[in-house]
Amino acid sequence: MLPLMVESRIRHFKWEVNYLPWSPDCSTESLLIAINGHFPGPTIRARAGDAIVVELHNKLPTEGVFESPWADGTASISQCAINPEETFIYRFKVDKAGTYFYHGHHGMQRSAGLYGSLIVEVAEGKQEPFHYNAELSLLLSDWWHQSIYQQMVDLHSKPFRWIGEPQSLLIEGKGRHNCSLKAYEEDKNKDPDLVPTTLCPKNNKSECAPHVLQVEPNKTYRLRIASVTSLASLNFAFGNHKLVLVEADGSYIQPVTVESLDIYSGETYSLLLHTNQDPSTNYWASASIISRHPKTPPGLAILNYRPNPSSLLPRSAPPTPPKWNDTARAIAFARKIVADPLRNTNPPASAIHRIVLLNTQNKINGYTKWAINNVSLVLPATPYLGSIRYGLHSAFDFHTNPPEDFPENYDIFRPPQNPNATTGNAVYKLKLGSTVDVILQNANLLTEGTSEVHPWHLHGHDFWVLGFGDGRFNWQRDAARFNLKDPPRKNTVALFPYGWTAIRFVADNPGVWAFHCHIEPHLHMGMGVVIAEGVDRVRNVPRDVLGCGMTRRLIGPHGP
Amino acid sequence: MLPLMVESRIRHFKWEVNYLPWSPDCSTESLLIAINGHFPGPTIRARAGDAIVVELHNKLPTEGVFESPWADGTASISQCAINPEETFIYRFKVDKAGTYFYHGHHGMQRSAGLYGSLIVEVAEGKQEPFHYNAELSLLLSDWWHQSIYQQMVDLHSKPFRWIGEPQSLLIEGKGRHNCSLKAYEEDKNKDPDLVPTTLCPKNNKSECAPHVLQVEPNKTYRLRIASVTSLASLNFAFGNHKLVLVEADGSYIQPVTVESLDIYSGETYSLLLHTNQDPSTNYWASASIISRHPKTPPGLAILNYRPNPSSLLPRSAPPTPPKWNDTARAIAFARKIVADPLRNTNPPASAIHRIVLLNTQNKINGYTKWAINNVSLVLPATPYLGSIRYGLHSAFDFHTNPPEDFPENYDIFRPPQNPNATTGNAVYKLKLGSTVDVILQNANLLTEGTSEVHPWHLHGHDFWVLGFGDGRFNWQRDAARFNLKDPPRKNTVALFPYGWTAIRFVADNPGVWAFHCHIEPHLHMGMGVVIAEGVDRVRNVPRDVLGCGMTRRLIGPHGP
Structure with missing residues (x-):
């Protein structure tokens, strides 16, 4: 054998x-x-x-x-x-x-x-440390009718032109614009055979036919779900079903039963769905906007209990989303995500490098920008990995260390006293192998009384989420309450309005990495930082990633 | 002193x-x-x-x-x-x-x-070999409301989606969509003070206000005019004024008096305008489509005789354009352009290299394309200059010599019997310093009874236009009648429906050069060829033009 x-x-x-x-x-x-x-x-x-x-x-x-x-x-x-x-x-x-x-x-x-x-x-x-009969997967996203070229121009206009809320939410790339369940039901009254190949009944295009999740009754499904939204923070739920969350951003979490899932752009989850409800009908899956005043109808998909036809309209209405601006609820949800301690390593007990990143909305030469510690990120034409690895130090502001804190007297509850920020492209240099704490600190926007959610995403690493808090972070008071017992490992985490989020990671991945708000227009407006660690250890920078900007200087000896 | x-x-x-x-x-x-x-x-x-x-x-x-x-x-x-x-x-x-x-x-x-x-x-x-009091300049172009991204997608769609005729013609970047002189005049009747800041009277945006050419009576102006249209061939004229053409594509021509100017995409002219008409009114300048069935209203500008206000509407209507499909007239016009023999060198008496380029519309895998001798140009990712100069021969089809003629039995008056062409990126290799004749041969499109104008533009060289003819070019008959006495030097020349155009040039500019139809969608659909001469003589290929495609292989020795 x-x-x-x-x-x-x-x-x-x-x-x-x-x-x-x-x-x-x-x-x-x-x-x-x-x-x-x-x-x-x-x-x-x-x-x-x-x-x-x-x-x-x-x-x-x-x-x-x-x-x-x-x-x-x-x-x-x-x-x-x-x-x-x-x-x-x-x-x-x-x-x-x-x-x-x-x-x-x-x-x-x-x-x-x-x-x-x-x-x-x-x-x-x-x-896997949990049982399921079969697997399903869903990508959540949002959609604008304006081209991204127009969106990029608008975001860089003076006076500022905001891209606005999305026209539609998409589930597995399918949504519906400007038509309602009500319209569907009215048409259904006239034509009982009408099938929801799309929720806009007059429109039979398959692009926007709602996505169908086919399930058998009385089974357990693993649903893998990811949010790639450009702007929207979402709450996802099934009508009549509870969800058991078991994985977040690629790490096992302590299984937790919830009514609905808050999912921010850049996050992924696995959840277990027990198809234990009345099998004679289908159910809605629904994604609704939270954390911004919703002007977009929920994105809907159909949970199709076989052998019902997928066209069978659910008997009950889509689940009611939570109040969009209930930050306490959103933080409470975030705190439910804790590591499965048997299947995760705990963070080092302390960090040797502490960085506080103040998130503010600013003005630069009259343009509206986002800035981190008053610096709005503008990426250089030469990729950092090449310019650092090969000593092309004039490709960016190599010698500057970007600020690792913000002034004591800054009032995070008020619009910035001096709204002017600067642009920059300097890099946070981390010692290879060092443990780093980053405090993301939220603040008031340019307009009085407003602060927004920012899902921060770190490339190249998982981090531990040590805690969330309200108001201004205080090392004495807040660091003492860090969760070092079962902090979840993630690569994306939300920063809540007027609050702080603390993360810890080990700088053990030689390279240059972005750490940024995963909201696409926010990143485009400068909301990110760049970290570098152990670039000298990067042995093989393939030629294929070079050739632009100042890395052209490496051309030779057959070249000129 | x-x-x-x-x-x-x-x-x-x-x-x-x-x-x-x-x-x-x-x-x-x-x-x-x-x-x-x-x-x-x-x-x-x-x-x-x-x-x-x-x-x-x-x-x-x-x-x-x-x-x-x-x-x-x-x-x-x-x-x-x-x-x-x-x-x-x-x-x-x-x-x-x-x-x-x-x-x-x-x-x-x-x-x-x-x-x-x-x-x-x-x-x-x-x-200058002619006298003038002052100078004016005009750029002519055409405009679509569809984005170029959509246009590029449409041109590469199966089934083919043509971009259609332009929505507007622009003079110095200004045009007007969907509004007429008639509408203006009706509004003017209601409001005699109405000024044509734009010809759409209800619309006061300066973008589309007609361009104003300010002149003094009884002077001579040199008007420099260029066509950068994407598609349209144009006839340009002033109401009540004749034009004296003196320069074409940067070379002096024998001064010739014309009623109007045919100008193809890629061409430039200088003309002398004598402001010898009734000075109490203004006059229209007008650009109208020829050689395609016009679906776009003429582009208009105002020839403003000072001290009349620029808002004074011309007393006479814009000039009537010639019949769009009068090819005999268009060829007769082209033949009027001859060199000023005192200020131009004549071509060598004969060529050692003869290339015939058949222009056809074709199908490739069901896509509609243009092809030259049955090869539709698809540019490689690596620029030729770098790949040839540094021996990166796998960057394109280096070893193939593209066809220099087409089959004897090809009937240029019929749609191609076999409409299928191939794509290619091979290069016509010319001996440095050699004299080359190129015959551009037009033919029937995929549809019976149609053939189109193509303005061909050669980079890096001026050529002599030796002649235009109807039907299929014949070396015995037609080469004998080449104009070797006063052929104009140009870099762009029209190829007329079902006709041929003969040019001669000296391959004396080391490098790699495109020769292509200057109609933007036609080039995008493959209507061009590439020539190379003396690339080994190109000493300094600056690093700044390298770094993409296979020229990345030149990265080193500091690189990986």
Whole structure:
């Protein structure tokens, strides 16, 4: 008998990125950025330990692209954008089972649809610490009818033009604009055979037909769910069903039963759904906006109990979303996410490097910006990884250490006294292997009485979420109450209005990494920082990620 | 007394390329690509012998750009596109006085407004061979309401979606959509004080106010005029005035008096205008479509005889354009353009290299394309100049010589029997210093009974136009009748329906050069060829034009 071989595999994907005329909410057709003609992009599914090879060919006629899968780089941070007609080969290993996604990270290309799911199953022979019969997956996103080019121009206009709330929320890339359940039901009264191939009954396009989750009664499903929204923070729920959360951002959490899931842009969760309700009907799945005054109807999908037809309209209404501005509820939800201590390592007991990042809305030369400790990030033309690794120090503000705190007398409950910030591109230099605490500190916007949620995402690392609090962070008082017992490991975490969020991570991944608000227009307006650690240890910067900006100086000796 | 020094100067320009929300015809606002916030871009004015330095900074968030001034390169031909946030410095010498323009040459960025005038005056102390009191200049263009991204997607759709005729014609970047002189006159009857700040009287935006050419009575003006249209071939005229043509594409021509000027995309002319008409009124300047069935109203500007107010509406109607499909008239016009033999060198008496280029519309995998000798040009990701100069021969089809003729039995008067073409990127290799004849041969489109005008533009060279003819070119019969006496020197020349155009040039400019139909959608659909000569003589390929595609292989020795 042959021994059982558990081998890791290489999984090859061949992608072509191009424009796709599409209307995900059956409103006016516009240009999406799609992969192999699909929106959302194809799902990458692998097992822990596998090697992933994605051969990406950029067919956009003039735009560079950049994908950020688990390889986790970013144009201008770790590599040059992939030029039109160029092929770039991503190679990365997926060493940790979990639910992830990939997305474009150049300009606002994520808002144009350049994203998809990345699912890593446990290695062969290994078991998940929970049981389920089958698996489902959902990507949540938001959609504007304005092109991303117009959105980028608007965000950089004087006077400022905000992109506004999304026209639609999409579930698995499908939504519906400007039509209601009510309209559907009225039409259904006239035509009882009407099937909700779309919730806009007059419109039979499949783009916006609601997504259908097919389930059998009395089973347990693992639903992998990710939010790639550009702006919206979401609350997701099923009618009549509770959810058991078991995984967040690729780490196991203590299973917790909830009525609904708060999910911020950049976050992923796995939840268990028990199909234990009346099997004679279907149920709604619903994604609703929280943390901003909602002007967008909920995104809906159908939980289809087989053998009911998927066209059977749920008997009960979609779940009622929580109050959008109930921050106490949202923080209480966030605190429910704690690590499964058996399956996670705890953080080091203390940090040697403490950084406080004040989040403010500012003005720079009359333009509206976001700034961190009064510096609004403007990425240089030369990717940091190349410029630091090869000593091209004039490619950015190499010698400046960006501020690691903000003035004592700054009042986070008032608009900034001096709203003017500066632009910058300096890098937080971290000692390789050091433990770092970062306090994200929220504050009042330019307008009195307003503060917003920001989901912060760190590339290249998982961090521990040590705590959330109201008001201004105080090291003496608040650090003492850090959760060091079962802090969840995440790569994205929400910063709540007028509050603080504390995270800890070990700077153990040589490279240059972005840490930024995952709200696309906020990042575009400067809401991020860049960290670097152990860049001298990066042995192989492939030529394929160089060639733009000052890395051209490396051309030779056959060159000029 | 100091001696009079006649020195050449260095003229510095600093440009920032960015999107501009704009409506050049006062219809819906859309995104133009502008330079320093201006559309059209700023005029470069210099004297022969000057050095021009243009420091171009690309502020587009995700798009590369490429400008093609007299430096005359092209993205993918001679250089990599300029990435977002990069600055590229163009340095070139303007050694020949004349009227030129520059424009973006990446994707369809010219159609998005990336163009401007380049005017080279005679060297100090030198005289033009004609007299004039003052100078005016005009750029003619066409405008679509669809974005260039949508246009590019449409052109690459199956089934094919044609971009259609332009919504407006623009003179100096100003046009008017969907409003007529008649509407203006009706409103004028109600309000006699109404001034035509725009010809759409209800609309006071300055974007589309007609351009005003201010003149004094009884003077002679030199009007420099260039067509940067994406699609339209134009006939330009002034009401009540004749024109004396004196320069074409930067070379002096035998002065010729005409009623109106045919000007094809890519062409430039200088004409003398004598303001010898009744000075009590203003006159229309008008640009009308020829050679395609016009669905776009003429573009209008005002010839304002001072001291009349510019708002004074011309007493007579705009000039009547010639019949759009009168090819005999158009050829007769083209034949009027002959060189001023005193100020031009004649071509070599014979050519050692003869190339015939059949222009056909084709199908490739069901996509509609244009092909030259059955090959539709698809530019490689690596610019030719770098790949040829540094021996990166796998960057394109290096070893193939593209076809230099087409089958004897091909019937140019019928749709192609086999409409299928192939794509290709091979290069016509010319011996440095050799004299080359190129016959452009027109043919029937995919549809019976149709053939279109194509203005062909050659980069890096002037050529002599040896003749135009109907039907299929025949070396015995037609070469004998070439005009070797006073052929005009041009860089753009029209190929007429079902006809041929013969040109001769000396391959004396080391480099790689595009030769293509200047109609933007036609080039985008493959209507061009690439020539190379003496690339080994190109000593200094600056690093700034490398770094994309396979030229990344030149990275080292500090690189990986």
